[in-house]
Amino acid sequence: MKAMTYRGPYRVRVEEKDRPRIEHPNDAIVRVALAAICGSDLHLYHGMMPDTRVGHTFGHEFIGVVDEVGPSVENLQVGDRVMVPFNVFCGTCFFCARGLYSNCHNVNPNATAVGGIYGYSHTTGGYDGGQAEFVRVPFADVGPSKIPDWMEDEDAVLLTDALATGYFGAQLGDIVEGDVVIVFGSGPVGLFAAKSAWLMGAGRVIVIDHLEHRLEKARTFAQAETYNFTEHDDIVVKMKKITDFLGADVAIDAVGAEADGNLIQHVTSAKLKLQGGSPVALNWAIDSVRKGGTVSVMGAYGPLFSAVKFGDAMNKGLTLRMNQCPVKRQWPRLFEHVHNGHLKPSDIVTHRIPLEHIAEGYHMFSAKLDGMIKPLITVSATS
Numbered sequence: 001m002k003a004m005t006y007r008g009p010y011r012v013r014v015e016e017k018d019r020p021r022i023e024h025p026n027d028a029i030v031r032v033a034l035a036a037i038c039g040s041d042l043h044l045y046h047g048m049m050p051d052t053r054v055g056h057t058f059g060h061e062f063i064g065v066v067d068e069v070g071p072s073v074e075n076l077q078v079g080d081r082v083m084v085p086f087n088v089f090c091g092t093c094f095f096c097a098r099g100l101y102s103n104c105h106n107v108n109p110n111a112t113a114v115g116g117i118y119g120y121s122h123t124t125g126g127y128d129g130g131q132a133e134f135v136r137v138p139f140a141d142v143g144p145s146k147i148p149d150w151m152e153d154e155d156a157v158l159l160t161d162a163l164a165t166g167y168f169g170a171q172l173g174d175i176v177e178g179d180v181v182i183v184f185g186s187g188p189v190g191l192f193a194a195k196s197a198w199l200m201g202a203g204r205v206i207v208i209d210h211l212e213h214r215l216e217k218a219r220t221f222a223q224a225e226t227y228n229f230t231e232h233d234d235i236v237v238k239m240k241k242i243t244d245f246l247g248a249d250v251a252i253d254a255v256g257a258e259a260d261g262n263l264i265q266h267v268t269s270a271k272l273k274l275q276g277g278s279p280v281a282l283n284w285a286i287d288s289v290r291k292g293g294t295v296s297v298m299g300a301y302g303p304l305f306s307a308v309k310f311g312d313a314m315n316k317g318l319t320l321r322m323n324q325c326p327v328k329r330q331w332p333r334l335f336e337h338v339h340n341g342h343l344k345p346s347d348i349v350t351h352r353i354p355l356e357h358i359a360e361g362y363h364m365f366s367a368k369l370d371g372m373i374k375p376l377i378t379v380s381a382t383s
């Protein structure tokens with residue numbers, strides 16, 4: 001089968017790989033129909049994630065059709081159209097029992113902090129991902145759901161990560177009616193977090209980025225008030241000025257480890273790898289939220305420490321909440337929101353790229369070319 005493979009930083013290509021096989025009775029093999037590239041994939045592409053092995057296939061956002069099931073699979077049949085959450089999880093361990101699917105204790109032999117993620121290096125279990133013609137789905141009775149008949153493929157694929165994560169980011173903000181919410185980052189996660197903030201009762205939603213085409217999307221898709229941080233000497237002071245010098249009630253970091261906006265942070269993280277990521281957006285979030293406010297962190301950071309302004313967070317009495325999104329926990333509510341038209345995830349899709357051309361897709365997404373916000377990968381299996 002054809003699959004995207006990692007060759008080293010900034011180098012990926014499509015190769016012939018063995019079609020995955022059933023390895024455990026509760027595995028399924030899914031023939032991928034549609035996948036996506038996530039902002040998280042860029043951390044891998046840029047060589048920021050430890051233990052990203054040459055030959056690994058990325059892709060943790062995908063939907064497809066069940067091609068084969070193991071003998072113990074009861075909930076799925078060959079031919080079912082399925083969406084697969086980005087988390088690999090067992091459904092029964094201490095953490096899964098508490099809904100912490102992204103922290104499953106049974107799926108990642110390489111680390112205890114994080115559970116399993118498809119196509120996200122051996123740091124998250126080494127599972128090959130869905131930017132391929134076929135993918136092995138472990139715990140097939142637990143993770144995937146049949147896609148409802150009324151749901152379109154391009155909406156379903158965004159429910160496997162980006163939408164669920166944006167929504168989760170707003171949820172962790174503990175938004176109450178009338179709250180002022182600042183979202184750092186106008187990528188897919190930030191756009192969905194901003195849109196979801198309204199559904200949770202926000203009174204004002206502000207989005208910050210430096211890419212104009214993304215800020216434009218934040219205005220049209222998420223009805224947000226937007227600021228370009230390069231147009232202000234100090235974006236935190238600007239945020240204070242527009243919130244009666246109190247600060248926002250809630251700030252959401254939808255940027256993560258590769259944040260721009262501070263040269264020293266950039267050099268010590270991306271270049272010298274002295275920190276697990278540049279916490280510029282996180283520090284701006286800590287600084288621009290009011291005392292007693294909440295910071296929700298969706299942006300991903302590596303396992304190494306980062307220079308986070310922890311003292312300020314402590315002295316301001318902030319609540320810091322964060323996690324990899326436990327995707328399936330969000331689905332019942334999100335299915336309703338998509339069904340009743342409150343959310344139309346595919347509105348943020350800008351590019352549809354055949355799997356054969358995925359290397360170009362990575363390059364464009366990494367360099368933020370051609371107004372790219374969310375690229376989908378179309379797959380038509382040949383084997």
Ligand SMILES: NC(=O)c1ccc[n+]([C@@H]2O[C@H](COP(=O)([O-])OP(=O)(O)OC[C@H]3O[C@@H](n4cnc5c(N)ncnc54)[C@H](O)[C@@H]3O)[C@@H](O)[C@H]2O)c1
Nearest residue numbers: 039040185187188189209255256259260261299300324325
């Ligand atoms: N927690 C989870 O479960 C989860 C799931 C998906 C993605 N993520 C993470 O969320 C983050 C966002 O994902 P995405 O797909 O939207 O990525 P993306 O790369 O498309 O978007 C990030 C945006 O942040 C902007 N940005 C850079 N520096 C900034 C700064 N200092 N202030 C404000 N904006 C800034 C960029 O211009 C870009 O538009 C990534 O770190 C990703 O790894 C986490």
Ligand SMILES: [Zn+2]
Nearest residue numbers: 038039040161
């Ligand atoms: Zn992702």
Ligand SMILES: [Zn+2]
Nearest residue numbers: 090093096104
């Ligand atoms: Zn588990």
